[in-house]
Amino acid sequence: TEMHEKAFDGPGQLLGAGEWMCEPALWLRWMHMGWAVAMIRCELVTLDVEWFQRTMQLQLPEASKYARLFLAYAEKHRDCMSDVFTDIRSLRTMAQDIFEPPMTFEVRHCRPQTSTATGRNEWQPSDRRQWHKVWTSPFKEAHILNRSALLSTMTTDMKHDVVLVYQTLFPSHAHTFHWQSPEEKKLYDNRVYFLKRLFLCLAVCGVTFTTEDNGEALRAWPYPLASAVCHGGRLMMRLHGLDWRLVVNFLFFGETDGWNWEENGPPQPMYVRRAATHGVRLDGAITPRLSEVKTKGTAAFDRGHMGMDIPLGGLSNPTPPHRSGHLFVGPAGVPYRRSGRRRAPPKYATQIQHGHLYLRGDDFGKKPLSVLISDVPLRTQNSAMFRSVMTGAFSAQSSASHQSRGVTGEFTDLSAATTSAGTGSQAQAQAQQ
Numbered sequence: 558t559e560m561h562e563k564a565f566d567g568p569g570q571l572l573g574a575g576e577w578m579c580e581p582a583l584w585l586r587w588m589h590m591g592w593a594v595a596m597i598r599c600e601l602v603t604l605d606v607e608w609f610q611r612t613m614q615l616q617l618p619e620a621s622k623y624a625r626l627f628l629a630y631a632e633k634h635r636d637c638m639s640d641v642f643t644d645i646r647s648l649r650t651m652a653q654d655i656f657e658p659p660m661t662f663e664v665r666h667c668r669p670q671t672s673t674a675t676g677r678n679e680w681q682p683s684d685r686r687q688w689h690k691v692w693t694s695p696f697k698e699a700h701i702l703n704r705s706a707l708l709s710t711m712t713t714d715m716k717h718d719v720v721l722v723y724q725t726l727f728p729s730h731a732h733t734f735h736w737q738s739p740e741e742k743k744l745y746d747n748r749v750y751f752l753k754r755l756f757l758c759l760a761v762c763g764v765t766f767t768t769e770d771n772g773e774a775l776r777a778w779p780y781p782l783a784s785a786v787c788h789g790g791r792l793m794m795r796l797h798g799l800d801w802r803l804v805v806n807f808l809f810f811g812e813t814d815g816w817n818w819e820e821n822g823p824p825q826p827m828y829v830r831r832a833a834t835h836g837v838r839l840d841g842a843i844t845p846r847l848s849e850v851k852t853k854g855t856a857a858f859d860r861g862h863m864g865m866d867i868p869l870g871g872l873s874n875p876t877p878p879h880r881s882g883h884l885f886v887g888p889a890g891v892p893y894r895r896s897g898r899r900r901a902p903p904k905y906a907t908q909i910q911h912g913h914l915y916l917r918g919d920d921f922g923k924k925p926l927s928v929l930i931s932d933v934p935l936r937t938q939n940s941a942m943f944r945s946v947m948t949g950a951f952s953a954q955s956s957a958s959h960q961s962r963g964v965t966g967e968f969t970d971l972s973a974a975t976t977s978a979g980t981g982s983q984a985q986a987q988a989q990q
Contacts, residue, residue, distance in 0.1 A: 570641040571596075579640045580648075582606050584627040590639050618695040618709055623655040662708055667715040667781050669723075680720060681729045685875045685883065691717045692870075692877040715784045721870050722783035725912075726753050728871030734888070735900050744826045745888035747809055748867050754808045756782060764792075771848045793837065793849065801918035823863050826889065830862040830915070839921050861917050866890040869912025881906055 569591075572578060581587040583606060595601075613620035630647065631638050642648055669679035682688045695713050700706040726749060736742045764785050765775035778785055785792065796804060803813040809824050810816065816824040823829060838850045866889045870876065876884040876892045884892035885903075890912035893903035 570639070570643070572641065580642050581627070581631065581638065581640070583609055584624040585631060615697055616699055616703070616706070618700075618706060618713070619655050623651065626651050626655060660704065660708070662711065664780060666712045667719060669716055669720055679716070680723055682720065688875040689878060691720050715781050718783040718787045719781050721787070722756075724871030724874055725867070725869055726756070728868075728874055730873035731871070734873045735903070737902055741888060745868070745872065747824070747826055748865065748889070750811070751808045751865070752867065754811070758808075759785065773846075791835065791849070793847065795847065800920065805916070805918070827863050827865045827916070830864045833862040833915060833917060836917060837919050861919060863916045865914045865916070866910060867912040867914050876911060879909070886911060
């Protein structure tokens, strides 16, 4: 942040014991306004600005928010700003608003904010600088040792999840993209409709999760729904008395009989993948239960692996910073460069695939299945006739993977959608016909 002013020509300000001066230099690019002269013998403690700023960036991510708030105050009161801060009450209020250490997670703080007074809208980043913040995590290794800093980072990352998913479904700059064919636009619409209906299903059916490998004790998902599909998270959808292909048909077309799998294979733009790292197994002869397994050997090349490239972040929105220059999200997740000519075709960076969804469907026939232990009320409590299961994972794959966002613990890096079972949280969606 930056704040330059001409030399202050007002009356001097006397400082006593315990008071300070030049604080704006800690938060702004500041030009000092005068001289400090000792009236009597005294001791003065100084603080190195560069050392202070590096330490704050590493240890206290909230400091950047305070700097922006300090700048807003300075711009509003520029006529009376000097090296001596006299409005201590406002300073204390700003500090309490920012540095009051959170000790518990509150999901409401993950909601992007809007302000009619300032015109700020976190749902719609307005420039590349704001998009860079959305794509980047504030996480530092030192945050692991600081509960407040870790909660703040977790909240910021999950707010970014919400923005990215929202923009994927409702992109702000889609109108600027020049379609090359009606088929290209149709395939893009299929991708977006699939994702929109998927989130509706998750919201209606409910999502539960476990932090253990194939744990039986499930809890209601307490975080934003967008975060259930980010950071490499995998979702298992248990379908009772319903073929998983009919669910995929509904997600694409809004109706279960919209596609013939036997004749045409998976509906476009979904395609068959050669391999995958995870699958689902039905264990136990007497009381069968579902288990997620890591595929080994030839099982990794089994049938049923499917994938779909998605425009993660929203069509025509800026991608994470890349050495190739300014790139924008394409309709299938392949970034493109804009041409200077009007309505010129986009130049795709085909070496990068920016977003991907993996899906696998398994049909286990009709078997009695005990419902996993849960503290969440379910429509079926004791047993159910189980038919099929569908698992899926989202990922963002880019050669700029160092910019991908991630949180330690239950949440893995966004580019690692196929990490080993147990490194990430397992979320399950309860679905009934």
